[in-house]
Amino acid sequence: MRFALVVIALLVQVMLAHPVFASEAETKETPGELSLVSLIDRAVSDNSELVVLKKNWEKAKYIAPQLKELPDPEFGLVYSPVPSFANPEYVGQATYVYNISQMIPGGGKLKLMSEVAGHDVLIEYENYREGMREVISQVKLAYYQLLFVNKAISILDRHMDLVRQMIRINRINYTTGKGIQPDLLQADVELSRLKNERITLEEKTRSLKLWLNTLTNQPPENEIGDPAPDQTLPDIAYSRDELKKLALANRPFILAADLSIKKSQTALELAKARDNPDFSLMLSNMYFNRGMMDVEIGVTMSLPFVFHQKYDYSVKEAESQLEAARASYDSTKVMTLQMLNESLIQAEASKRHADFIRDTIIPQSRTLLDSVMANYRTGKLDFNTVITNQQALLNFELEDISSRIERVQALVSAEYAVGQAILPEEKPDADTTIIKKSEVNHDEKK
Numbered sequence: 416m417r418f419a420l421v422v423i424a425l426l427v428q429v430m431l432a433h434p435v436f437a438s439e440a441e442t443k444e445t446p447g448e449l450s451l452v453s454l455i456d457r458a459v460s461d462n463s464e465l466v467v468l469k470k471n472w473e474k475a476k477y478i479a480p481q482l483k484e485l486p487d488p489e490f491g492l493v494y495s496p497v498p499s500f501a502n503p504e505y506v507g508q509a510t511y512v513y514n515i516s517q518m519i520p521g522g523g524k525l526k527l528m529s530e531v532a533g534h535d536v537l538i539e540y541e542n543y544r545e546g547m548r549e550v551i552s553q554v555k556l557a558y559y560q561l562l563f564v565n566k567a568i569s570i571l572d573r574h575m576d577l578v579r580q581m582i583r584i585n586r587i588n589y590t591t592g593k594g595i596q597p598d599l600l601q602a603d604v605e606l607s608r609l610k611n612e613r614i615t616l617e618e619k620t621r622s623l624k625l626w627l628n629t630l631t632n633q634p635p636e637n638e639i640g641d642p643a644p645d646q647t648l649p650d651i652a653y654s655r656d657e658l659k660k661l662a663l664a665n666r667p668f669i670l671a672a673d674l675s676i677k678k679s680q681t682a683l684e685l686a687k688a689r690d691n692p693d694f695s696l697m698l699s700n701m702y703f704n705r706g707m708m709d710v711e712i713g714v715t716m717s718l719p720f721v722f723h724q725k726y727d728y729s730v731k732e733a734e735s736q737l738e739a740a741r742a743s744y745d746s747t748k749v750m751t752l753q754m755l756n757e758s759l760i761q762a763e764a765s766k767r768h769a770d771f772i773r774d775t776i777i778p779q780s781r782t783l784l785d786s787v788m789a790n791y792r793t794g795k796l797d798f799n800t801v802i803t804n805q806q807a808l809l810n811f812e813l814e815d816i817s818s819r820i821e822r823v824q825a826l827v828s829a830e831y832a833v834g835q836a837i838l839p840e841e842k843p844d845a846d847t848t849i850i851k852k853s854e855v856n857h858d859e860k861k
Contacts, residue, residue: 482525
């Protein structure tokens with residue numbers, strides 16, 4: 416029996432040492448510390464919406480080269496047999512005519528059509544970059560919200576420990592005849608309230624992690640860690656005027672609107688060129704009785720002036736489109752600067768509010784609570800006073816967290832309006848190093 420047990424133990428050790436069994440026997444690893452830079456890199460490379468925008472840009476790159484080429488040449492064959500009532504000498508024979516033709520658009524239409532498509536490539540690229548900045552902003556917002564929600568959970572844990580301490584004091588006082596039962600019940604109610612708030616915050620953390628999984632195109636059940644708890648919210652190292660200049664110069668939304676103007680200008684030139692005639696070159700060979708009889712070379716020309724009114728309407732349409740593009744560009748700049756200014760104002764107001772609560776109100780409230788607790792232990796104050804001060808401190812600490820989350824939202828909104836990374840946690844060129852400049856326009860070197 417002992418020998419059998421030894422053999423079984425050896426077999427188990429061998430199986431666990433084998434990589435197949437060892438991988439199954441390993442315990443599930445705890446997710447590591449959550450890195451903002453890693454989340455951004457993963458979102459930029461894997462986010463499903465960004466993949467669609469990138470494919471739209473790549474698709475546009477292959478349109479311009481097609482429009483540069485001439486239309487396909489045409490080949491024709493005409494077979495004409497000699498009728499039976501003709502000269503009997505030629506009955507049963509036939510005439511063959513082979514022809515090939517090439518249409519050549521006039522007035523530089525091919526060049527202009529290719530330029531319009533080239534502007535589309537650049538516009539799609541800026542749309543891709545705008546989508547990238549939006550995804551990065553959402554990742555940062557979720558990351559910092561998760562950071563501060565975890566801080567709020569830590570605050571609740573500290574207050575639950577404080578309430579448990581109150582419960583122990585109440586029980587001692589109650590057993591010695593110095594306390595009353597309502598104090599015990601009130602403390603239990605407060606502890607239950609804090610536990611309920613903690614459940615709500617835990618649900619919020621799960622929701623934020625699910626959001627991060629969605630942004631990084633990970634399965635919902637993918638487990639991720641938490642941000643390092645000792646982090647502080649970074650400040651923007653730019654003045655307001657510098658941020659305005661950066662927004663006007665770098666935001667992809669504005670650059671796309673500017674490119675739309677250039678595209679409309681080129682489209683207007685194309686509309687004016689459409690009433691230029693197109694030409695067709697033709698080469699024709701005629702064969703009869705297996706011998707070449709004739710060679711013909713011809714040129715045909717379209718006559719756009721016959722129905723010129725439709726080309727006039729085309730020009731007016733292009734002029735209206737150009738005016739709309741200019742108005743859209745001006746509107747985009749105004750909206751961007753408005754978003755930036757409102758975000759900076761909100762960020763500054765939230766920072767002042769949070770700093771005042773953290774540096775002034777919370778220390779005063781903690782000092783007051785410590786004093787109240789000391790007097791409560793000696794029986795100089797009632798339990799209602801303790802609970803009131805404890806709840807006041809908790810509310811101030813949670814209000815501080817709420818103000819910092821509002822500041823996060825404002826800073827992320829400001830960064831999105833600027834159109835480039837301005838917070839220290841992100842690599843400054845995160846949105847440009849991924850795409851080489853030469854890759855923007857497939858036809859750039861042609």
